[in-house]
Amino acid sequence: MGNAQTTKLILDPGRAAKNYWLDLFRYRELFLILAWRDVLVRYKQTAAGAAWALLQPLMSILIMTVVFGMLAGLPSPHNTPYAIMVCAAMLPWQFFSNALSLASQSVVSNASLISKIYFPRMIVPVSSIVVSLVDFLVACSILVGLMIWYHFWPTWRMLVLPPLVLLAVVAALGPGLIITALTVRYRDFRMIIPFIIQFGMYVCPVGMSSDFIHDKLIAKLGSVLGEKFFMLYSLNPMVGVIDGFRWAILGNASVFYWPGFILSAILTLVLLWVGIRFFRNTERAFADII
Amino acid sequence: MSETVISVENLSKKYVLGKNGTSEGLRHAVQNFVTAPLRWLKPQSNHGEPGKNGSHSAHKKSANDFWALKDVSFELRQGEVLGVIGRNGAGKSTLLKILSRITEQTEGRVEITGRVASLLEVGTGFHPELTGRENIFLNGAILGMSRLEIRQKFDAMVAFAEVERFLDTPVKRYSSGMYVRLAFAVAAHLEPEILIIDEVLAVGDAQFQKKCLGKMQEVSKGGRTVIFVSHNMGTVTSLCSRALWMAQGRVHRTGPVREVINDYLSKGMASDYKTISLKEIARPSFVHDDRLRLENIEWLCNVPLQHGEPAEALITFSTTGPVEGVSVGIGFSTVEGTRLLSYDTDYQTGHRSDFSKAGSYSVKLAIESLPLGPAMYSLDIGCRSGDSHALDYLPAVVQVEVIPGPTTPGSIVRQDAGVRCQSRCTWD
Numbered sequence: 001m002g003n004a005q006t007t008k009l010i011l012d013p014g015r016a017a018k019n020y021w022l023d024l025f026r027y028r029e030l031f032l033i034l035a036w037r038d039v040l041v042r043y044k045q046t047a048a049g050a051a052w053a054l055l056q057p058l059m060s061i062l063i064m065t066v067v068f069g070m071l072a073g074l075p076s077p078h079n080t081p082y083a084i085m086v087c088a089a090m091l092p093w094q095f096f097s098n099a100l101s102l103a104s105q106s107v108v109s110n111a112s113l114i115s116k117i118y119f120p121r122m123i124v125p126v127s128s129i130v131v132s133l134v135d136f137l138v139a140c141s142i143l144v145g146l147m148i149w150y151h152f153w154p155t156w157r158m159l160v161l162p163p164l165v166l167l168a169v170v171a172a173l174g175p176g177l178i179i180t181a182l183t184v185r186y187r188d189f190r191m192i193i194p195f196i197i198q199f200g201m202y203v204c205p206v207g208m209s210s211d212f213i214h215d216k217l218i219a220k221l222g223s224v225l226g227e228k229f230f231m232l233y234s235l236n237p238m239v240g241v242i243d244g245f246r247w248a249i250l251g252n253a254s255v256f257y258w259p260g261f262i263l264s265a266i267l268t269l270v271l272l273w274v275g276i277r278f279f280r281n282t283e284r285a286f287a288d289i290i
Numbered sequence: 291m292s293e294t295v296i297s298v299e300n301l302s303k304k305y306v307l308g309k310n311g312t313s314e315g316l317r318h319a320v321q322n323f324v325t326a327p328l329r330w331l332k333p334q335s336n337h338g339e340p341g342k343n344g345s346h347s348a349h350k351k352s353a354n355d356f357w358a359l360k361d362v363s364f365e366l367r368q369g370e371v372l373g374v375i376g377r378n379g380a381g382k383s384t385l386l387k388i389l390s391r392i393t394e395q396t397e398g399r400v401e402i403t404g405r406v407a408s409l410l411e412v413g414t415g416f417h418p419e420l421t422g423r424e425n426i427f428l429n430g431a432i433l434g435m436s437r438l439e440i441r442q443k444f445d446a447m448v449a450f451a452e453v454e455r456f457l458d459t460p461v462k463r464y465s466s467g468m469y470v471r472l473a474f475a476v477a478a479h480l481e482p483e484i485l486i487i488d489e490v491l492a493v494g495d496a497q498f499q500k501k502c503l504g505k506m507q508e509v510s511k512g513g514r515t516v517i518f519v520s521h522n523m524g525t526v527t528s529l530c531s532r533a534l535w536m537a538q539g540r541v542h543r544t545g546p547v548r549e550v551i552n553d554y555l556s557k558g559m560a561s562d563y564k565t566i567s568l569k570e571i572a573r574p575s576f577v578h579d580d581r582l583r584l585e586n587i588e589w590l591c592n593v594p595l596q597h598g599e600p601a602e603a604l605i606t607f608s609t610t611g612p613v614e615g616v617s618v619g620i621g622f623s624t625v626e627g628t629r630l631l632s633y634d635t636d637y638q639t640g641h642r643s644d645f646s647k648a649g650s651y652s653v654k655l656a657i658e659s660l661p662l663g664p665a666m667y668s669l670d671i672g673c674r675s676g677d678s679h680a681l682d683y684l685p686a687v688v689q690v691e692v693i694p695g696p697t698t699p700g701s702i703v704r705q706d707a708g709v710r711c712q713s714r715c716t717w718d
Binding site for chain 1 (some may be wrong): 305387389390391393394395396397398399400401402403406408410411414415417419420424427428431432433434436437490
């Protein structure tokens with residue numbers, strides 16, 4: 001909190017959020033401690049404990065590899081092991097879907113805090129994104145394991161991963177904030193989220209490569225219309241993130257579709273802006289409507 | 291004169307009844323959101339003009355509008371301790387919520403100079419799965435302490451809460467007493483310039499309450515500015531220098547604490563606490579005789595009772611058959627259980643009553659001048675037949691608060707259980 005001895009606080013209706021960002025900075029310790037609490041509590045009183053952070057993606061990778069790679073026989077670019085290709089997409093996707101569902105619940109499940117104490121409310125959904133990030137980092141060991149198993153050596157492109165993780169955080173934050181604010185008012189969104197996540201798994205190129213989708217679209221719609229549809233498909237913020245991950249992890253075996261990536265990165269930023277604005281507009285009334 | 295640290299001007303808060311966000315409909319919300327940037331472009335109106343600076347919906351008048359606060363204004367100077375009193379629903383909590391920035395006012399303006407901490411609940415944010423140690427850090431951060439600050443005060447907090455042995459046990463395994471003690475310990479070591487407290491002393495066992503009160507007194511004497519909401523008049527009197535009496539969302543009266551509270555007690559108190567029903571309460575196992583049952587005790591004077599003032603109580607009981615040699619007694623003990631004062635119908639006179647048939651009876655106790663000093667007492671009440679045969683007995687049936695009366699010397703205004711008397715009483 002403030003160290004200045006004479007901090008003057010003026011509360012006016014509609015203007016309470018004047019030094020919001022400064023406040024957010026002042027409450028950084030609370031943010032850290034809430035994130036730490038959420039991480040600590042996540043796997044309390046479960047037998048498998050933090051192994052759940054591994055088990056969930058591992059099972060999904062296994063199923064996807066069997067169904068799409070072995071049964072359906074979908075192609076993997078340059079014959080990279082299908083499991084690694086799925087893993088490269090599954091990790092960011094699981095991060096995104098966890099972040100979204102945790103964030104959407106976060107404010108409501110912290111209702112007692114919200115109605116009893118002041119702090120910039122944005123701390124709560126953001127700290128739940130930190131939890132998903134920790135899960136993600138734990139799950140990254142699956143990737144390491146798979147790469148060792150298949151003797152698949154990383155290239156310099158792996159260095160691009162940290163900024164890509166950042167992009168994934170931003171991609172989760174924007175929609176996360178919107179959905180969090182909506183859930184406070186309309187609990188309907190609690191029901192909608194699992195559906196969105198399930199649906200998104202198929203909309204995003206998790207089980208197959210974007211190249212495959214690209215080729216299919218061209219084959220079905222012709223090259224002009226197909227390209228247009230592929231552009232539309234690339235608007236999805238997670239498509240950019242997943243393709244980026246594949247590019248970085250699979251190395252030379254993956255081609256990169258720049259226009260799509262830039263488009264989805266722009267959309268990600270727009271969503272972040274909308275999310276922050278919407279959240280800030282709603283958060284002042286959180287204590288009254290929660 | 292010290293400077294003003296809190297100034298509240300025409301503070302109002304409106305709630306729309308029967309309408310939470312949902313019934314406005316999603317469509318309305320979406321529309322609102324889309325047009326929000328447009329509204330934002332319009333110039334901001336000046337502050338302090340009621341009706342102009344609220345949200346756009348504040349202009350619409352509706353029968354469903356409920357003003358939880360209306361035109362509340364007051365100022366608080368550095369070091370003052372303000373007690374906010376009033377019945378339930380008078381707007382006390384809403385006021386605190388606005389001052390602690392949890393919710394936003396509809397109209398009006400607040401200026402606060404200094405670091406504020408608010409304590410609207412003991413143990414806010416405690417997580418049952420975390421250990422005592424972890425919860426101290428969590429709760430401390432929530433209340434606005436830095437990690438360094440918590441680390442420095444950690445030992446003191448633990449000692450205050452008396453939970454040394456259970457520090458590494460999840461708090462869900464704590465007894466409720468331990469839980470509350472730990473929670474209060476964290477809160478008690480908060481050192482803000484301005485402290486906003488809502489009724490947090492209504493927790494814990496009697497001994498711990500006393501400890502908390504002591505800590506609070508320390509805080510209020512240490513030059514801290516405090517706003518304190520309570521229903522406990524004794525606590526308010528002993529802690530606060532000024533009182534603010536709220537009624538129906540407005541400031542009804544404000545002034546020196548004694549004046550406001552005396553006024554409040556003579557006019558403002560509800561009779562809610564006046565009658566205590568004894569019928570449903572379990573009797574101790576040694577009460578075997580069921581021929582007589584105490585039913586009610588009703589205060590015929592103002593409650594809370596005032597030290598040095600008359601007190602009157604009507605005790606009703608019923609009999610199921612003939613009972614002889616009945617006497618009724620009432621006793622005040624400290625909350626720890628030490629009997630301080632007893633009144634019996636047969637005391638000195640030796641007069642006992644015979645009841646020949648079943649029925650309802652009552653007896654009135656009039657105390658000329660209540661000798662108990664301002665504190666909480668527990669009330670014991672019983673009936674016996676002859677010298678030792680218990681007909682009915684209810685030990686510590688209810689806690690009774692005694693507050694300072696007009697004649698109470700300032701020296702004993704502190705919460706201090708004990709008999710201070712020159713007292714006579716009559717029974718009839």
